[in-house]
Amino acid sequence: AHILSGAVMDPRALNELIPDWKEQGAPLNVPVTEDKFLFLSETGAKSVPNWALPDNFKNHGNYVISLANVTRWLGQQAEALGVEIFPGFPAAEVLYNDDGSVKGVATGNLGVGKDGEPTGNFQLGMELHAKYTLFCEGCRGHLGRQLNEKFKLGKDSDPQVYGIGIKELWEIDPSKHQPG
Numbered sequence: 449a450h451i452l453s454g455a456v457m458d459p460r461a462l463n464e465l466i467p468d469w470k471e472q473g474a475p476l477n478v479p480v481t482e483d484k485f486l487f488l489s490e491t492g493a494k495s496v497p498n499w500a501l502p503d504n505f506k507n508h509g510n511y512v513i514s515l516a517n518v519t520r521w522l523g524q525q526a527e528a529l530g531v532e533i534f535p536g537f538p539a540a541e542v543l544y545n546d547d548g549s550v551k552g553v554a555t556g557n558l559g560v561g562k563d564g565e566p567t568g569n570f571q572l573g574m575e576l577h578a579k580y581t582l583f584c585e586g587c588r589g590h591l592g593r594q595l596n597e598k599f600k601l602g603k604d605s606d607p608q609v610y611g612i613g614i615k616e617l618w619e620i621d622p623s624k625h626q627p628g
């Protein structure tokens with residue numbers, strides 16, 4: 449419901465999942481035609497020759513996409529297979545069985561005022577029970593952190609590390625735009 453980013457997408461996983469994605473109308477329309485990697489300084493920019501870049505910076509065979517369009521399309525494919533999607537409902541709580549295993553999640557209550565009291569739009573959260581519950585909250589989900597703590601998931605792992613990436617959206621003169 450709130451995917452905004454543009455991205456460069458490697459279609460490898462999509463090729464495996466939905467081999468005929470092109471015929472199915474997946475919105476991957478702009479193949480990458482040129483890569484540039486620049487070091488910016490106060491006095492100018494130095495470009496790095498493509499052969500000197502690690503593979504993950506080489507984008508030939510990839511697509512420049514709108515992530516909003518691609519996730520919307522993927523959502524439709526999942527719904528066509530009978531998957532129910534509840535965009536806009538956060539999972540607020542992990543539910544457990546008596547034996548301590550995960551039973552599912554509960555969504556948060558909607559329509560609660562700033563004072564914590566229910567408003568006229570109040571709607572009680574739902575309990576969703578499942579045989580398997582997959583948590584994919586991103587790199588630092590709040591339920592994920594609780595599960596980490598409870599099941600000691602990080603016990604034999606290196607500490608989690610983070611990097612910050614910044615994207616800038618530029619509006620340019622359309623005559624200067626070159627797809628890919």
Ligand SMILES: Cc1cc2nc3c(=O)[nH]c(=O)nc-3n(C[C@H](O)[C@H](O)[C@H](O)COP(=O)(O)OP(=O)(O)OC[C@H]3O[C@@H](n4cnc5c(N)ncnc54)[C@H](O)[C@@H]3O)c2cc1C
Pocket residue numbers: 454455456457458537538539540584585586587589590591613614615
């Ligand atoms: C600036 C930037 C640029 C990037 N550019 C690219 C790129 O061009 N190409 C590329 O391949 N990768 C790119 N990446 C990396 C890529 O975006 C991530 O690796 C990828 O999105 C991680 O996927 P994920 O499913 O683990 O988590 P996310 O994409 O973070 O998805 C987690 C989702 O769970 C939702 N969520 C969290 N908690 C809850 C909850 N309790 N209940 C319900 N929903 C919840 C979040 O709202 C989110 O939608 C970029 C990353 C950044 C930060």
